[in-house]
Amino acid sequence: MLELIKQPWPWYFSGFMIVVIMLLLVFWGKSFGFSANLRNLCAMAGAGRKVKFFDFDWKSQQWNLLFLVGAIIGGFISSHYLSDPNELQLSATTIKDLKQLNISFNGELNPTELFSLQTLTEPKTIFLLLFGGILVGFGSRYAGGCTSGHAISGLSNFQFPSLLAIIGFFIGGLLMTFFFMPYLFKI
Amino acid sequence: MKAIKFILAGILFGIVMSKSEAISWFRIQEMFRFQSFHMYGIIGTAVVLGALSVMMIKRFKLKDTAKQPIVFKDKDKGYYRYIFGGIIFGLGWALTGACPGPMFVNIGYGYLSMLIVVAGALLGTLIYGIIKDRLPH
Numbered sequence: 001m002l003e004l005i006k007q008p009w010p011w012y013f014s015g016f017m018i019v020v021i022m023l024l025l026v027f028w029g030k031s032f033g034f035s036a037n038l039r040n041l042c043a044m045a046g047a048g049r050k051v052k053f054f055d056f057d058w059k060s061q062q063w064n065l066l067f068l069v070g071a072i073i074g075g076f077i078s079s080h081y082l083s084d085p086n087e088l089q090l091s092a093t094t095i096k097d098l099k100q101l102n103i104s105f106n107g108e109l110n111p112t113e114l115f116s117l118q119t120l121t122e123p124k125t126i127f128l129l130l131f132g133g134i135l136v137g138f139g140s141r142y143a144g145g146c147t148s149g150h151a152i153s154g155l156s157n158f159q160f161p162s163l164l165a166i167i168g169f170f171i172g173g174l175l176m177t178f179f180f181m182p183y184l185f186k187i
Numbered sequence: 188m189k190a191i192k193f194i195l196a197g198i199l200f201g202i203v204m205s206k207s208e209a210i211s212w213f214r215i216q217e218m219f220r221f222q223s224f225h226m227y228g229i230i231g232t233a234v235v236l237g238a239l240s241v242m243m244i245k246r247f248k249l250k251d252t253a254k255q256p257i258v259f260k261d262k263d264k265g266y267y268r269y270i271f272g273g274i275i276f277g278l279g280w281a282l283t284g285a286c287p288g289p290m291f292v293n294i295g296y297g298y299l300s301m302l303i304v305v306a307g308a309l310l311g312t313l314i315y316g317i318i319k320d321r322l323p324h
Contacts, residue, residue, distance in 0.1 A: 014203060038312040129301075138275055139274070144262065177216065
């Protein structure tokens with residue numbers, strides 16, 4: 001059983017499990033949306049004293065912050081007890097394309113060039129990670145949700161705004177991948 | 188118990204995101220380059236099963252564990268915020284390979300550089316909160 005869990009999970013089982021998580025939250029009277037936590041964290045840190053957007057009862061969102069704590073623990077459990085010794089099965093064309101951007105495939109989840117602690121000595125890496133984070137944080141709040149809130153919860157409820165947001169996600173993702181990344185990574 | 192169950196659901200989420208490799212920067216790149224079905228399969232399965240579940244909950248007027256009717260809130264009307272916000276989000280998603288959930292899962296997984304991405308995401312959220320009234324929604 002444990003051996004089975006340790007293997008990478010097929011897409012259909014992963015998709016099914018995401019719905020299980022969404023339904024757990026729905027039946028507990030909540031809704032699945034992770035990026036709301038970024039707003040909750042800002043409010044928790046006291047941003048509500050200066051900015052109205054963060055002046056709300058974040059304690060009513062405590063359940064979502066607990067979910068966030070769980071997500072971190074879940075990542076820890078996966079890497080320490082459930083990890084698979086084999087390389088990630090990345091498409092050969094992706095490996096080839098990324099090589100042209102000076103990103104080498106290391107068989108792990110994330111590239112060494114961006115996420116190893118050693119590369120943090122380079123200001124450029126810090127800039128890219130921080131800048132990318134700002135875009136994700138700003139964009140998800142502006143769009144009123146992220147992948148969980150729009151792509152999963154929103155589309156499941158046939159929300160037209162969520163479809164618009166997902167079209168936006170892809171326009172942005174394609175622009176970054178094909179137009180900006182060649183500049184950002186080759187400099 | 189109330190607190191524990193949300194932590195447990197979060198743990199399950201963290202494990203699902205890790206084992207499905209949805210927290211992988213490489214997988215997100217593969218998705219945006221249309222070079223594998225993997226991520227589309229995950230999201231597609233979730234949307235189809237999710238939509239069926241939501242329809243059933245509405246059809247049979249199911250109640251939650253506190254015996255309250257389950258209501259699905261409609262998203263606010265508008266176009267600009269979803270398109271522009273979506274595009275900005277997508278730019279960051281492709282660059283960092285992480286949407287908000289996976290950022291935190293990655294930290295637990297051991298990718299501590301993601302703390303910088305999270306710091307950025309909090310900063311981005313803060314900036315939105317400050318200038319939101321000046322943006323088209």
